[in-house]
Amino acid sequence: MAAGGQRGPRVRARAGTRGRSRAARRPPPGDGPRAGTFPTGEVLATLAREAPGWGAPVVAFMGRAGADPFRILVSCLLSLRTRDQVTAAASASLFRRARTPRGLLRLDEDALAALIRPVGFYRTKARTLREVSRLLLERHAGRVPRDLDALLALPGVGRKTANLVVTQAFGDPGICVDTHVHRIPNRWGLLATRTPEESEDALRRLVEPAWWVDLNPLLVAFGQTICQPVSPRCSTCPVAPACARVGVVHSR
Numbered sequence: 001m002a003a004g005g006q007r008g009p010r011v012r013a014r015a016g017t018r019g020r021s022r023a024a025r026r027p028p029p030g031d032g033p034r035a036g037t038f039p040t041g042e043v044l045a046t047l048a049r050e051a052p053g054w055g056a057p058v059v060a061f062m063g064r065a066g067a068d069p070f071r072i073l074v075s076c077l078l079s080l081r082t083r084d085q086v087t088a089a090a091s092a093s094l095f096r097r098a099r100t101p102r103g104l105l106r107l108d109e110d111a112l113a114a115l116i117r118p119v120g121f122y123r124t125k126a127r128t129l130r131e132v133s134r135l136l137l138e139r140h141a142g143r144v145p146r147d148l149d150a151l152l153a154l155p156g157v158g159r160k161t162a163n164l165v166v167t168q169a170f171g172d173p174g175i176c177v178d179t180h181v182h183r184i185p186n187r188w189g190l191l192a193t194r195t196p197e198e199s200e201d202a203l204r205r206l207v208e209p210a211w212w213v214d215l216n217p218l219l220v221a222f223g224q225t226i227c228q229p230v231s232p233r234c235s236t237c238p239v240a241p242a243c244a245r246v247g248v249v250h251s252r
C-alpha cells in the first residue's frame with residue numbers, strides 16, 4: 001500500500017496550507033499547533049511501510065476492505081471496554097455458532113451471554129446483539145446497511161462502529177476514530193481535540209481521503225505496539241523526527 005520510493009518523515013511538507021488566504025489563517029477548531037506543516041502523507045506512508053514488522057493482528061485489515069459486514073459490526077459491539085484479545089476470542093466463539101442475524105437470534109439471551117462471557121458487560125451486549133439482529137431482519141432484509149445514518153439508527157452503534165463498518169466492510173470513505181486514532185494525531189501536534197467526534201471532523205479536513213480506510217487499522221497497530229498510551233517507545237519510533245510529542249511525559 002505504501003508508495004515505493006516515498007521519502008521519510010524528515011521531509012517537511014506544507015500540507016494543509018494551500019488555498020488559505022492570509023486573513024483565513026486562524027486555525028479551525030481541532031487543528032493542532034503543527035496542522036499547517038505536519039507531513040501527514042509522508043508519516044502515514046512511513047507507518048504503512050513499517051507496519052508488517054510490528055506483528056499486530058489488525059494490520060491484516062489494511063487494504064482489504066470487503067470483510068463480512070455482520071462480523072465487523074458484531075465484533076465492534078463486543079469490543080466496547082474490552083481488551084482486543086478478549087474481543088477476538090469472544091467473536092471467534094460466537095461466530096462458530098452464528099454467522100448471520102437469523103442464526104444469532106436462534107440463540108437465546110442466556111446462551112448468547114455465555115458464549116461472549118469474557119467480554120465486559122456481556123449480558124447487556126447479548127441483549128444489544130439480539131436487538132440489532134432483529135432490526136437488521138426487520139429493516140434491512142437481514143443485511144448490514146451500507147449507509148452511515150442507517151447504521152447509526154441501530155442500538156449500541158456509535159460513530160466509531162458505523163465508520164468501521166463502512167470503511168472495512170464496504171470500502172467507503174469514512175474515518176473510524178477510536179482511542180488510538182484520537183490519541184496519536186494529538187501527540188503529533190496535528191490535532192488539538194478533546195473528543196473522538198472533534199478528531200473525526202478535523203481528520204476529515206487534514207488527511208487525504210486515500211488514507212481514510214486504512215487510517216484506523218494503521219494507527220491501531222501503531223498504538224498497540226509503539227505509540228502506546230502509557231510510555232510510548234519514542235526511541236525506536238520511525239516517525240519520531242516529525243512528532244511534537246504533545247502530552248508525552250514518560251517514554252522509552
Ligand code: SF4
Pocket residue numbers: 187188226227228232233234237238239240243244245248251
Ligand atoms: S515519537 Fe513517541 S509519541 Fe511520537 S509518534 Fe513516535 S512513539 Fe508516539
